Amino acid sequence: MAEAFAAIPCAQLPALLAAMPKAELHMHIEGSLEPEMIFALAQRNSVTLPYPSVEALRAAYAFTDLQSFLDIYYAGASVLLTEQDFYDMAWAYLQRAAADHVVRAELFFDPQTHTARGVPMQTVILGLSRACRDAQAQLGVSAALILCFLRHLSEDEALQTLQDALPWRDHFIGVGLDSSEVGHPPEKFQRVFARARDMGLHVVAHAGEEAPPEYIRQALDLLKVQRIDHGVQAVRDKGLMQRLARERMPLTVCPLSNQKLQVFPDLRDHPLKALLDAGLCATVNSDDPAYFGGYVNDNLRAMFAASNMDARHAWQLAANSIDASFAPPADKAAWRAQLDECFTEAAAPGAA
Numbered sequence: 200m201a202e203a204f205a206a207i208p209c210a211q212l213p214a215l216l217a218a219m220p221k222a223e224l225h226m227h228i229e230g231s232l233e234p235e236m237i238f239a240l241a242q243r244n245s246v247t248l249p250y251p252s253v254e255a256l257r258a259a260y261a262f263t264d265l266q267s268f269l270d271i272y273y274a275g276a277s278v279l280l281t282e283q284d285f286y287d288m289a290w291a292y293l294q295r296a297a298a299d300h301v302v303r304a305e306l307f308f309d310p311q312t313h314t315a316r317g318v319p320m321q322t323v324i325l326g327l328s329r330a331c332r333d334a335q336a337q338l339g340v341s342a343a344l345i346l347c348f349l350r351h352l353s354e355d356e357a358l359q360t361l362q363d364a365l366p367w368r369d370h371f372i373g374v375g376l377d378s379s380e381v382g383h384p385p386e387k388f389q390r391v392f393a394r395a396r397d398m399g400l401h402v403v404a405h406a407g408e409e410a411p412p413e414y415i416r417q418a419l420d421l422l423k424v425q426r427i428d429h430g431v432q433a434v435r436d437k438g439l440m441q442r443l444a445r446e447r448m449p450l451t452v453c454p455l456s457n458q459k460l461q462v463f464p465d466l467r468d469h470p471l472k473a474l475l476d477a478g479l480c481a482t483v484n485s486d487d488p489a490y491f492g493g494y495v496n497d498n499l500r501a502m503f504a505a506s507n508m509d510a511r512h513a514w515q516l517a518a519n520s521i522d523a524s525f526a527p528p529a530d531k532a533a534w535r536a537q538l539d540e541c542f543t544e545a546a547a548p549g550a551a
């Protein structure tokens with residue numbers, strides 16, 4: 200299919216990238232809190248922030264690695280207290296996603312960041328879930344939640360978190376694994392992932408963002424994940440690359456995140472094109488859009504500006520994102536048809 204779009208002129212790419220229907224599969228909803236909303240919620244909830252102004256907070260977004268980001272990200276999330284706060288945060292993101300022609304959004308959330316501060320699980324899940332329902336009804340965006348375990352905490356705490364979320368089992372579709380990666384390998388979470396799989400939940404995990412390819416192998420073999428979040432360190436391991444391509448294992452890649460966290464400080468060195476050209480099912484996502492300089496279309500725009508990818512890569516990325524989503528098959532088929540129509544129109548003589 201992609202070959203048919205080789206002739207689409209590069210000048211049309213920015214418009215096409217923006218307009219193509221796409222799924223966003225790797226974004227942390229707490230990472231969508233813009234500094235303005237952090238300050239507005241702090242005021243609403245009488246929370247004192249360690250930054251005097253929006254500008255001072257934004258100026259602190261000069262990250263050297265994942266941990267330097269996480270420290271600020273958890274401070275930002277401390278303003279979330281009520282169900283309405285969680286709703287407002289998710290609703291703001293979902294409106295942005297709709298504007299980027301996201302047809303499906305799978306949102307990570309970190310319950311432990313909130314329950315540790317005394318916010319009840321119910322407050323978190325019901326606020327986020329109501330925004331997802333409204334997104335379908337009012338924006339035509341299909342949205343779902345994935346509960347992430349914080350890997351710097353223990354597996355027992357993850358098991359307890361899953362247990363605590365069970366009364367709202369119908370409000371999330373899967374579990375994931377995030378936070379500080381190095382020193383917290385997937386093998387630490389085998390029991391909780393087995394339990395989640397037994398419950399019929401989808402399973403994904405961050406692996407190979409900063410840590411070596413071995414973490415990706417563990418996520419596949421020990422956690423039996425259905426997608427790898429990030430996974431970019433796979434480029435260091437030829438055998439693993441071949442396996443990921445053979446198994447069509449999706450990688451949810453986040454270019455601006457990789458740039459800002461100094462994984463690939465120059466996007467011209469980013470391996471996204473290499474992953475696609477090697478036949479891997481890579482997708483483009485925003486990770487923490489308020490912290491890393493952009494939403495999903497900003498990520499696509501920056502990545503295409505920094506590489507020599509063409510319309511075939513654009514189509515492949517959108518098709519991969521839809522295929523790798525956990526949406527119902529009938530929805531996926533409808534979005535794929537929309538995608539093909541979008542590109543077929545762009546390729547027609549006289550388009551542009």
Ligand code: HPA
Nearest residue numbers: 227377378379405486487
């Ligand atoms: N990596 C790990 N944990 C995270 C991230 C990330 O990029 N964003 C929010 N939590």
Ligand code: ZN
Nearest residue numbers: 377405428486
């Ligand atoms: Zn992430």
